[in-house]
Amino acid sequence: MAGTTRIKGADWIVAWDESRGGHIYLQDADLVFRDKEILFVGPSYDGQADVTVDGRGTCLIPGLVNIHSHPSHELSYRGIREEHGVPEHFMSGLYERACAFKAPADAKAAISEAAYCELVLSGVTTLADLSAPYEGWAELMDKCGMRIFAAPGFASRTWRLDNHHELKFNEDIPKGRQLFDEAIAFIDQVSAHPSGRLSGIVFPGQIETCTADLLVDSIALARERGLPWTTHIAQSVVEFNLIVQWTGKTPIQWAHELGLLGPSSILGHAIFIDEHSWLHWWSKKDLGLIAETGSSVAHCPTPFSRYGQVLEDFGKYRAAGVNMGLGTDTFPQNLIEEMRTAAILARVSAHDIEAASTADVFHAATAGGAKALLRDDIGRLAVGAKADIVVVDLSNPSMRPVRDPLRSLVYSAADRAVRDVYIDGEMVVENRRVLTMDQDASLDVAREAQIRMEAAVAGTDWAGRAAEEIVPLSLPVGR
Template structure:
């Protein structure tokens, strides 16, 4: 291989191939995909040219790599809040005492770099070929750092993952007062310094690593940003021509907080600040006017659709929290670009498509409202469209050779009438066999070269245990760990 890519033309075939013609995916029984120098040359039947290598994947589905617009890049803490609520009592919001004492980093700089590489291996293992990393700022002193994202770029280059990177920044945070109420603290100068560093990061790292490393701006949740921070971010997006991601309309608390502080709904406020554009990627958007019990006169969905902004749909993490889009069909029919994000562990895009399909049908009480193709399109074409990349998310001549091979041979998969429908019925990210990114085979038969999964697992658990031990200090009332995180059932240990 030259520069990690396969040398010469490589032809891949399987029982099913997802090709692309006339603007939409097509299914090719016993189809063929040919790539060379990182690009797709052919997707169809009966390739007549010479090839250097043939790979028959057998009973499998060859499709475009998944695009993850909200890809977990730290140690996931969903399990900590899974059955431990409300969040403000369980350390998910800083207590006033912790904030006044001065928030601190809960991971070492080495841990922060380590966890990026760890998370990137999980993404590849699940067939994700393009990722926009996301991590929680709950455990940070304030924002993300240049050093950890330089480490993220290094890890992505080493593993061969296509990424859009940018350290997250914010102008404020929420905290729990001594009276048990949620309040806001803002430090606008600190937020603007974070934006300056993020711009410098974009200027330094954009289109490096042989084109695998791209950049983005990543202001944190909308309610923790000030008007100058968001308006200046919007200008920087136009100047740099990079995507921008902002978590928005993901809770009733956030929505009502923005209305109270700014007198406008979140979409109205973003529009009036000049933030919205086709470069904007907005995770969740679960709470809009007229939806999910939000009673507001603003035409939120229309504002977002007209702006060209994209939804990063993360159905698994939202369903775990008891919410869902109402509904996928309504956003689709309004003309919004819909891509997918995983945003939690496992970063299983197949599971997210499955949950997304089920919650969409439940929301409309109609099994015909949304089809398997809607979710598969979102995980491939929609994510590519959100990034302004017509060379991703499809297997067509000229597209980048980002390919995911998903096995259909496990008896647990069941019978195959249509491979996409079967995948969304009974598939899993664990069924991903082989991953190609930019013409490099970065995982073959479940093996990522140079990656010791057992060592990564043990390292993640040790760092997770260290994080949990710090929770009493950052939890309202400072209870002991065993009161913050209750066992599912009483634990009876062996007597000594």
């Protein structure tokens, strides 16, 4: 888009205050952007503008930054994973589900498109997309208009189950190397996109599925290229116990010994650290190591809470100095609801209302995520930052009465009040409709793919069970 756009007289703007290193409220203020960049945030802009948009009745917030999500398959688990868990895996359903329920490859682009729509409609403008590469991914990133950090996964091993309780692996070390090379080539390819919206993250899948060599080489390459690096670590008790058994150390301490922790490292999800109450481990070092090394945590409370698991706790991590970012991981792909869940579970877990404030979780969903992605030009409304702007509709009944717009948004309205979304100064959502993608059509394909996925489960599950035996419907079907 050419020219200058002024959003005039917004009732509220959540603006970045560099001196505080945090967001503040402005009232009755203007926001001006030219092309991809914010030119002005403050009271009454007196320069020229080519387009003036009426900001009355709105609150402008920075586009949200989602640092951990799997859009290419998780949406196909809607109706499946909410109540699926294996008690013998300390409640996690991750391994059983991943082995038995495989989203059809030919539907991944559509499943992703549906997820991207849900994300942008809830105000996410920057997304870390952690996926196994699939046909059509680059094309989707091109057309979606969102700021995407593509994280093509690679690993030396895949999970295998032969019974109900023991996690085993199929190992193919040369394949892991090949996937690593392909992932880097893919990152190079998408980063060359002329828009500058697309970038990459180096993503060895899990701490237990990659050889030490592969992990070490991947972090070295990420540092050399100035790219963020992420992996799943301390995400389950099963993983914690395996790493202890293999190395004598907790996953975090082993990662530290390998040199994997640091300012470019994003730990998904760092829940089962040594002091977690489910582990009764003897050391109390993990949190300090995460903080000292400047590593970030990708906190995704929803999927874990459905297993009965919680990070202990958000406030303690922050107080230790850990940079916290938020992710949606599975579904709903709704980072505003994730903020609500993060705040509430922090307080429940800490037995303390001060464990996480609205400002804390909003910081994590914006500037915290940006820092994790090594960026200081997103997750904030400030001069020189990218024009990634969410227009929140204050007239939405779930926002009203509006005394404090962020509290109304986080605890009541969520995506219902997200009216318009600009990314790089381009409108991607207008009046709660996505302009760049087809939500309905992609959801139709996702449902058809879900039916095919379920039909294939008996052939992939270790016990040959049907999908409905593993995950019955929430109610019996009457006749």
